[in-house]
């Protein structure tokens with residue numbers, strides 16, 4: 001089942017000096033349960049594409065459907081959870097209260113809120129941190145809490161914009177492993193923005209290589225490494241071959257200026 005389908009998607013931002021052609025002729029299908037990474041140099045439109053899927057930006061051309069609906073309908077039905085580059089937790093609320101916030105907005109009972117908070121904290125391995133404040137947690141733990149918050153609304157889909165970009169490599173490795181486990185357990189569809197080739201290859205079933213000016217899809221690369229991926233898989237020739245293909249795609253689509 002196709003959950004995201006974009007055809008000839010275009011987006012031009014009107015700015016004070018000149019229009020910015022952020023997305024051009026984007027055709028993309030994401031199937032249910034896939035893990036799709038968007039990779040490409042800075043400014044190639046990765047975040048913009050994710051924001052169009054999330055109904056945070058309006059395309060200026062083409063069509064897009066999310067779960068068979070318009071992005072606006074999908075947003076209103078809470079079809080997805082969005083995870084930002086920074087954890088964006090409210091410093092004055094405890095971790096439990098941060099995760100409960102969207103549930104309060106939805107008007108769920110205290111009981112249901114409590115169930116979802118503890119269930120999702122367990123899923124991201126943060127049981128016991130309910131009453132801590134965000135500043136008492138490491139950056140990696142904060143990002144895990146923001147993933148729990150996105151999952152708490154029980155979306156079919158997670159949209160993740162470089163969630164681990166600011167973390168050191170060891171923490172990032174650990175979170176990549178945890179995210180894969182979570183993906184296998186919950187069978188969510190995930191669309192994930194990254195700058196990192198190894199991260200994209202390690203996590204994805206499909207890698208969308210984008211290129212800039214205007215932002216477009218250069219190549220879509222299948223990443224059929226199976227669901228069981230220990231970190232050591234990154235040293236196998238199959239992994240390295242896919243990584244090389246992504247690197248070649250990035251090079252071919254890169255503008256050096």
Ligand SMILES: Nc1ncnc2c1ncn2[C@@H]1O[C@H](COP(=O)(O)OP(=O)(O)OP(=O)(O)O)[C@@H](O)[C@H]1O
Nearest residue numbers: 013015020022041042043044045046047048049215
């Ligand atoms: N609200 C906006 N108004 C005008 N231009 C914008 C706006 N948002 C993004 N852009 C421009 O659109 C292009 C694509 O930006 P986008 O943030 O989607 O790229 P990206 O691939 O996610 O980059 P990065 O990897 O640096 O986050 C860039 O040239 C950017 O400057």
